[in-house]
Amino acid sequence: MRLKIPKNTERISWTNHSIDKMRYYGLSEARLKRVLNNPKRKELGIAPGTVAIMQSAGSKKHPTEIWIMYQNLKGGKIRIITAWRYPAKSPIRGPIPIPPEILEELGEITNSPC
Numbered sequence: 001m002r003l004k005i006p007k008n009t010e011r012i013s014w015t016n017h018s019i020d021k022m023r024y025y026g027l028s029e030a031r032l033k034r035v036l037n038n039p040k041r042k043e044l045g046i047a048p049g050t051v052a053i054m055q056s057a058g059s060k061k062h063p064t065e066i067w068i069m070y071q072n073l074k075g076g077k078i079r080i081i082t083a084w085r086y087p088a089k090s091p092i093r094g095p096i097p098i099p100p101e102i103l104e105e106l107g108e109i110t111n112s113p114c
Helices: 016-025 029-037 100-111
Strands: 012-014 041-044 051-058 063-072 078-086
Touching: 012 016, 016 078, 029 051, 029 063, 029 078
Parallel strands: 012 078
Antiparallel strands: 041 051, 051 063, 063 078
């Protein structure tokens, strides 16, 4: 199977490393975009300033997860740094990163008398 190399768009930028990993794990551009649009889990990335997202894949008997590590750039653009397939169900690493302004807004809503 020959992988179609993804093109950089206004919204998404691909690194050579991510393209190599797509080829290695047999992941298509459409599959990674699906993970970007509907992640099941979101965690802080290992590299500073990155986010890792995951979506379940595979079957009940052979579960796998597809992970993407990306970086938010100026202008709402996303740089996909790497992608990989985890061969099982991975442990949850930490709390979901929620921006402080959203936490403040949620605190105001829950503390206000109804």
